[in-house]
Amino acid sequence: MNTSFDLNKILRPHILNLAPYSSARDEYTGHVGIFLDANENPYGSVTTQDFNRYPDPYQADIKKKLSPIKNIGIQQIFLGNGSDEPIDLLIRATCTPGKDRVIIMPPTYGMYEVSASIHDVHIDKVSLTVNYQLDVQAVLAAVTPDTKIIWICSPNNPTGNVVADSDIETILENFSGLVVVDEAYIDFTDKASWIPRLADYPNLVVLQTFSKSWGLAGLRAGMCFASVELTRILNKIKSPYNISQPAQAALLAGLDSVDKMEAMVKEILEERASLRTMLENLSLVNKVFPSDANFLLVHFDDARSVMDYLLKETIIVRDRSRVHLCEGCLRITVGTKEENEALIDALKVYEQNNVNA
Ligand SMILES: *Cc1c(COP(=O)(O)O)cnc(C)c1O
Secondary structure, three states: OOOOOHHHOOOOOHHHHOOOOOHHHHHHHOOOOOOOOOOOOOOOOOOOOOOOOOOOOHHHHHHHHHHHHHHHOOOHHHEEOHHHHHHHHHHHHHHOOOEEEEEEOOOOOOHHHHHHOOOOOEEEEOOOOOOOOHHHHHHHHHOOOEEEEEEHHHHHHHHOOOOOOHHHHHHHOOOOOEEEEEOOOOOHHOOOOHHHHHHOOOOOOEEEEEEOOOOOHHHEEEEEEHHHHHHHHHHHOOOOOOOHHHHHHHHHHHHHHHHHHHHHHHHHHHHHHHHHHHHOOOOOOEEEEEOOOOOEEEEEOOHHHHHHHHOOOOOOOEOOOOOOOOOOOOEEOOOOHHHHHHHHHHHHHHHHHHHHH
């Protein structure tokens, strides 16, 4: 428990007092009737499928299904247009542009920095250790009275590892702003989620996404779990209909198929293991880092030239070779068995050509 945390001191004062936009669907929540309140088109849509009605602004049906899956109350669930939306909203809710600060720990996911920069919020960077763990003392030393958010990504992108629970706990206990734990890859690890710990830490925020394990990146849907009070604030400042009707319908159907998600994750994990073995058997690969995610960070002798070669073969991986502490590395998403084999075959040809050269 962090006894010095006070949400009212973390929120920007005008956000605290803001009266949200009250949409037509806020003011009348019934499902039957003659709806003449939202200036919708009563005849239907130009498309074969009808999208003429505004969607539920708070996605109640989805949250009702998600709540038992994540074992957290509906009032602690915020759904966004990707997790990028809660990342942006958390900054907007807490950080006064030109004044307030956030802490990020590179190498990590780029959106924390981009979102902060868009809002002219200062970014203090505290490097991860060489083992990609938190430098807790340095993080706490970087905290100023204007620091509002510390971003932690676990499993971390692009390094793939889980961050030690005890380090996250130390930061939660000793920092009186928000500690956001981004669990975009949580379904690919057997390490526990931080969601149950929301009961202990009012300053904890957990992000998850439908974009990876659920296979729904194209829908744009992210989850944010937080205290009831903070969740209420996020709902107050989001755009009124932030998740589209077709996305809500697809999510609602998808949540009935947790078993399919788990089956795909199982397959990805098996493929992750065999891709690792195949990569480690190549002489041009120096190191495959441990991964609790659906990608592998791989160190090559000459990452840039491998990257260019793969591009010519229209195999696209992510160049992280100029990223702090990832120098010489490519980030490779675990594909299907066939895709992974195609990648390995291409790398073998590259290896052959370079030996002959
Ligand atoms: C992929 C990813 C996300 C997901 O973003 P969406 O906007 O939900 O698609 C969030 N955080 C990290 C660290 C990621 O790698």
